[in-house]
Amino acid sequence: MVRAPVTGRAGIYTAERILDATVATMTVHGIARLSLEDVARRAGVSRQTVYRYFPSKRALVHAAVLREEAGFLENVTSASDGHRRFEDALQAAIEAALRTGREHALLNRLLATEPQALLPLVTTDTGPVLSAARQALGAVLGSHLPGLPAACLDSAADTLARLLVSHVINPAGDPPAAVAARLTGLLVHGLAGAAPPPK
Numbered sequence: 001m002v003r004a005p006v007t008g009r010a011g012i013y014t015a016e017r018i019l020d021a022t023v024a025t026m027t028v029h030g031i032a033r034l035s036l037e038d039v040a041r042r043a044g045v046s047r048q049t050v051y052r053y054f055p056s057k058r059a060l061v062h063a064a065v066l067r068e069e070a071g072f073l074e075n076v077t078s079a080s081d082g083h084r085r086f087e088d089a090l091q092a093a094i095e096a097a098l099r100t101g102r103e104h105a106l107l108n109r110l111l112a113t114e115p116q117a118l119l120p121l122v123t124t125d126t127g128p129v130l131s132a133a134r135q136a137l138g139a140v141l142g143s144h145l146p147g148l149p150a151a152c153l154d155s156a157a158d159t160l161a162r163l164l165v166s167h168v169i170n171p172a173g174d175p176p177a178a179v180a181a182r183l184t185g186l187l188v189h190g191l192a193g194a195a196p197p198p199k
Helices: 008-029 036-043 047-053 057-081 086-103 105-113 115-123 130-144 150-169 176-194
Strands: none
Touching: 008 036, 008 047, 008 057, 008 105, 036 047, 036 057, 057 086, 057 115, 057 130, 086 105, 086 130, 086 150, 086 176, 105 115, 105 150, 115 150, 130 150, 150 176
């Protein structure tokens, strides 16, 4: 994505300024109307500088989405860190994901006005979101279920990532805490455990 290696504090700072400007510009104009000129102006750099770090609009958008997702997943993993019981940790992680999604200005703007531009970024295996989400959720699961075989862990992380993405981009009407409790019960106890006992 980045054409030249971003080295040194100054280079990293410039890349971050460009990404900050990209997110702010997309929040106002969306993806379709995003221009590198607007991003450069907002970042206080030249258009050539933007191209030096991000060789195309597509690369810039992908990098911005990945950085936003990194913050999103940090919220998820940090929410689970304070819990020793797996069920509590999972519920906290799911609730953090749902709450962060509802409060994310750029995500909500794109869902409302440009879902066709957003969905390929967050719902496809080749997009920038699912692979990073699988990795982060795999770390959460692995820390609480250390004996789980690798193949099972990968499958569970993939399923959970797809489930959370679905709920974030198409949220239920209930509060995040209620949805998280419901999903956690289903994931931890299964359909049989979630069903009421027979009378």
